């Protein structure tokens with residue numbers, strides 16, 4: 001790469017780049033932080049300043065940045081071939097990775113359909129579920145065309161995945177473009193949408209799922225959930241047993257279960273896949289984010305034999321799944337994913353997580369003492385700290401305060417990159433992060449919250 005003066009890069013960033021999920025009018029008022037290199041848990045900017053990556057570069061980094069084994073696997077593949085199509089052809093890494101994914105994921109998920117982002121993985125699962133019912137048993141289930149999803153759901157940014165989304169701020173503007181969904185209350189215990197309390201509710205939100213299914217199962221193709229943690233909604237952690245209950249209900253009412261493991265898959269919750277915690281096997285499963293260890297865009301939609309076989313037929317039957325992206329099954333991305341999975345095994349990463357998760361949990365406990373920390377939610381190596389203006393009545397900070405954003409800017413000054421979701425401070429450490437680095441993440445975050453919320457005592 002040619003070397004440009006940093007002032008020029010900063011200027012051109014402001015001049016030419018449109019950043020995602022970013023109000024550009026505000027963004028260009030600030031000097032951009034331009035990343036030039038990575039090293040383990042650190043991001044290094046063009047000025048040579050080092051920052052801990054507390055958000056795993058948007059929830060993807062697993063083994064750290066610039067990991068030799070991953071670099072080597074990619075280089076080796078590039079020296080063979082960088083891309084060939086999967087439309088009617090096969091390539092070596094996509095075959096090996098598919099076999100590996102089938103072995104790793106919950107039982108029954110025996111087919112892999114590749115794409116390149118979480119959104120497309122979800123889009124594909126939705127379309128598969130729809131077409132499955134159309135084709136099943138000579139069209140006896142034509143009426144099953146709708147989807148159930150959770151309040152506050154986030155499944156990506158394409159129109160189909162936004163249609164099953166439930167985040168007002170992101171999704172409402174597109175409402176006229178979307179197909180309707182049937183939504184059920186998010187299992188959000190801190191702010192229960194049903195106004196109940198966890199100690200006495202008997203998981204009434206799951207009963208609500210049953211009510212909807214009992215009434216409308218004849219028109220429902222699938223229910224889509226983010227297993228255990230609704231990430232983008234602010235790390236909303238579901239009560240234990242919720243996922244299992246949803247699985248049972250889907251089976252009872254003949255509805256496909258789509259597990260969107262895009263955020264929680266690949267070790268994030270302390271097991272390889274979040275579904276494992278409740279021994280749940282979905283009918284369709286969406287994987288992306290951590291699949292390549294955080295190196296390259298790749299996604300997979302896993303399907304059961306039951307779903308897959310409904311697509312089989314003669315050419316004239318038109319049961320083909322007419323979907324595919326140009327870079328589907330890209331060999332370099334698949335090679336990175338294979339190398340990442342090999343590292344999970346060689347470095348016993350999942351086993352090493354237990355101690356780190358316990359450390360994170362302990363470290364987060366003292367945040368509860370801060371007078372503007374309303375709720376702390378953690379599952380494995382993902383955590384959300386919900387800031388409130390008033391702790392007693394859980395009064396949220398008004399959005400003009402931009403409190404989350406101010407906290408992360410303060411943390412950045414002290415060498416930590418994190419990203420908030422509204423008033424929730426998100427911690428998504430690189431899975432391979434050391435205890436010493438985790439300590440720094442916690443300390444800097446604590447100090448930033450304390451300072452910005454005007455807290456004084458510790």
Ligand SMILES: *Cc1c(COP(=O)(O)O)cnc(C)c1O
Nearest residue numbers: 117118119154155156231262263
């Ligand atoms: C990030 C995310 C997506 C979307 O993935 P992209 O790669 O950004 O398209 C979908 N579902 C969940 C649960 C996610 O966290």
